[in-house]
Amino acid sequence: MSLPPTVRFLERLLNVWKWVVLQLKQWTRQCERAHLGRLLGMVLNAFRRLSELRVSGYEATRSAKGIDAPSQPANSLVVLPTELLTLVLAELELRDLRRARCSCRSLYTASKSRAIWLRLFWQLSDSYVLPIIPPRPLETYGAAELESMVLQWTRVDHGWSSCSIRQQPPPQRILDHDWPNTPFALIEGGRWLLTTDKCGSVLVHDLDSPSLATGTHVLIRPEDKRDHVYISKLSVCIDRSSPTLEFNLALSHDYGGGVFNFFVLMLSSFVGRLSTSSRVSIWRVRLVDTTGHRPKLSSKLLNSFYTRVSKVVFDASLLYSLYARIVSPWAVELFNWEDSKSMVHVKSHIHPVPDMASVRLLPGRRVLTGRGSSIHIYAIPECTYHSATLPFDPSENTDAQTPLQVIPIGGPLVIGGISPSYSSYSGTIYICLATAQHIFALITDAEDNETAVIKLIDYSMRFDGTVYALSLHRTLIRQDYMPDSVITLNLLRDEQFDVNEHYWHDNVHRFSITTLDEWSGRVVDHLKDGRIVVIDFLR
Known part of the structure; x- marks a missing residue:
């Protein structure tokens, strides 16, 4: 009697699983000879015990259809309790986790655990010299919010360092304004942009809204209408x-x-x-x-x-x-x-x-x-x-x-060569500084009043007459002699950085204070006619 296609597929999947366990066993023995496999051996023993579980529901289905039971018990990872699946998925990298959650509903449900995404967040933060500081305490983030935060950061990383942007410029939006060269403030998170008008009011723009016109409202009005x-x-x-x-x-x-x-x-x-x-x-x-x-x-x-x-x-x-x-x-x-x-x-x-x-x-x-x-x-x-x-x-x-x-700091600060102050929950302040050859990080604590300066990167290129925009983990360099392009850098661990060139708006004001938000990948700049341009690096 021929087996149904689904049963044959499950048997092949079981054989692949057994082969993976066998390969891991052989690899662990090699590691143990080098005194490196003790921890891996413990993990393999856990996998071996998991693989010995019997799938009772699968056996019952085969018996009801009159199909002879196989000589070996059918084993599967997806029949494990959700708690055990969470422990297994927590050891995966982000790319492997996203692939595993697409395979079946059980793995997808287990991948929604908050512990998994909290571990991925700390893993992402450890890849940089300075810690990633979320806009609010981590305790207030649920599993879905942590997942969204990690995935958004990785998408911005890709957009900030993707070499294809040289052929495909990032999206740009123009904010018409009646007060030329108005001061602005991009709130951390990248969604809210504050500007002013000629009457002394403060306007807030929701950059996530479908239209900048509909997402704008007056936040603060003058205390005295005569006081313009x-x-x-x-x-x-x-x-x-x-x-x-x-x-x-x-x-x-x-x-x-x-x-x-x-x-x-x-x-x-x-x-x-x-x-x-x-x-x-x-x-x-x-x-x-x-x-x-x-x-x-x-x-x-x-x-x-x-x-x-x-x-x-x-x-x-x-x-x-x-x-x-x-x-x-x-x-x-x-x-x-x-x-x-x-x-x-x-x-x-x-x-x-x-x-x-x-x-x-x-x-x-x-x-x-x-x-x-x-x-x-x-x-x-x-x-x-x-x-x-x-x-x-x-x-x-x-x-x-x-x-x-x-x-x-080994040289004069460039234009825009000092970042905003980033305060952690413990009160530590982080500030980035940029010269023509180096980018530093200044770290100071409220308790002992000690200030330390560490070098993030040391690059050999010299960008004369440029404007910088700094955050703790990303840097944008605008070159005056090439107004249609900018250079972006990701500040990674061990003085590593990615240098990428991007098309830019050729009408950006020469002395504009460029502002960037590392969470959303948004950059805000002034044009020569006084309007504001918003560039999105989020892919």
Whole structure:
């Protein structure tokens, strides 16, 4: 009596399984001779015990159809309990796991375990020098969310390093805007983009929506409709302890902006005290899950106070209760925004060496400034009360602050050569720095106030006149002499990196601050006409 095709297929599959067990047994014996197979032998013994299980349902089906039972019991991996299948699948790589889950329903069900995807996440994080920091605590992620996060990261990895993009440029979208060269902030995760308009409002754009026009709404409106001031800087501090997306947003409301700032900077070199009224506002922004509709962001004002500033804000940083910004003539203002009031603010300042490029707040009441070929770290002085009605010129303080630490980086920082601050759940801060020859990682802890700098990569190529966009694990280099192409790098372990060239938009503004998000693979840039371009590397 001929066997049904399904039974013949199962018998062949059983023979293949027995052959695999036999090969593993022989390989283990060879490893044991080299004193490397003890652990593998334990795994093989477990496989051997699993292969000795009898498939009772399969035997009953064959008997009911009058088919003679085979001389050897039919064994199969898929009849194991889900707990044992999970232990087996947890030892697979991501590619093998995706292939195994397509073979049958039992393996697919077992592959949905949270333990499997949590292990794959840590395996993915260990392939980089710096750890992967998810937007919120890992305890709040379910199995499906962990799976989506791991698969999205690997797709971005492929899109960031795929050589085929040179022939197929990444998708690009244009965001029309009525305020040219508006400052923007790409929130970690890559979905939400914050921009400003000429009336002093903050707009939020859902980049995951089918249309940028329908996914845009006003997040923050001016406190006074008559107070149409220019928002020069947006600074974000992510709250990683929250189970949903929440962050503080600092806005620096200043008069003028754009080309006007350039003339003010020139004039400030001749006029000793040039200041005007300015305002700083701090907002709490959280993700609102509207049932039946797409989620959106909502905002709540935490504090707002007036101060005096010299119309030019070069860089800003927000960390917990402190807000720092670089103003001309070359000083770092540090505000305790929680204790500041409307017309009286609590502030200190440092007046380090000129030509500071960037500022980043560090835990332990410290501040980092970048200048030339070194990084300076200063202790934050005690804050005092200042009236917003009195002129304040930070250059009047002639006392030279001595830095706590000066870190040489072997060359000047390039444009955009400092990443945002990434804070882990333990309070450790990670910042990436880029020169024309090296990319470094600065690691500092809140408990012991120690700062370490490690070299991520050392490349021999020199990109003169370029703009960088940095994150902890990816780098984008825009070359001015080749405006239609960029170079992308994945920062891997052991100073390994992938260099790939991609087509780019040839109308990108030369002095635009390029911003990237490593989770979504999105890059945001300014065009020459003032509009915003969004490039997606997610494949």
